[in-house]
Amino acid sequence: MKVKETVYADQSDYQRIAIYDTEVYGRCLFLDDVIQCSETDHKVYDTAILGKLGSANKNLLVLGGGDGHTAQMALSLNPGLRVTVVELDKAVVKACETYLDQDIYHHPNITIVIDDAIHFMEQTSVGSYDCVVCDLTDMPIGHNGVVCKEFYQKVFSHVHRVLNRSGWIAVYAGCDVEIADDIARAYAHHIEKRTVYVPSFGEPCFIVYGRNIQHIS
Template identity: 30%
Template structure:
């Protein structure tokens, strides 16, 4: 499907009616329809390479690290010893890249349903797909639901890097999905899922957090800044089987030398704490 007009790509979606986001395209690097979705990769004038799925921007080379680092390190640093981690989705490799950096992580299992996203990312988004090269990683192509049904009480942390709740990703925002993740966690385990933004759909944020709270002893919503997403922000729900967990207090604090060694460009312990400080209108709606 050609979404370009005069070398400009414009993103529009029913989730943010009345608003669009556009960028200038230098070159179409790839365009195809997989068994699950339309996959496009563009070389742009201002944002580097951009991955678009079903017409929705997934990541841009300019700011992807904010999303990848925060969805990974928020849950990892809330857990005392996150040795075994499951990633559901994340076919571009960015989350795997970040999870592999954590010094306590020993084993990463990733389940991505669309092999074409992995293939395309390895070819055109190597700065993210480098995550697939980690010796810690075991990659499965398949359905995350089916995988977790066969892996009970196995993981310390489960990270769901999904697209927005339109089409095949809708099921990842329902309560039965949080119940399934709960069954796949070890005692004290933590989950983290992409959960939308307060600016475009606070009802989605509220319902996703409610589903998480219904299944986990503790739950919270945190967010990060991603300028090329429609509202400039994206959020995550985090749930823990430990009722005493303090999400805004990282269990492991990195030094400046650690941050440099791991090439962290967004995440640090202060940003971690601030991620859970909510605006007034959100704070009281999500109680």
């Protein structure tokens, strides 16, 4: 990917944040040198991860997604939706608001919470949401490949309590679908997988959908 200009670059408390103007994909957000979204094709990803969203859904929880694009797309698909975005790094939200001209954070149907995803779900009432989107980074912050599976296990074990019985979850599995797929099969009765090609990512990525999430101790 050819960069024309570095628009913003800084090290937050959690990760390196960079926003570049590129020749092909417009303005792009990178976290720890991994692309998260681009101006030209983020809608491809957003549409895919929200593939199960319908008019009957009322309350969506987005874990991660500090760039605001998933929340923005969700409201365009379902204008009456209430969306809670839980983003660990407030510096990501600020950078996207300033340099990506992201104004969705001020929409009355959007609530932005700066918190750890697991901690937030631990403090949330049972059955509060009918859909959960896990839009976290390819490698969760503070984790390596060895414990990545444990992280997804924690996510699913907490999703069961915040998701109502008829709700669904969509998980961005990056380029390694096996980890998220294995965990999803342990916690959900109905699993679907979708391969999505987002040009700026440079390779296929995977979305795993699950319904009827159950608790497994």
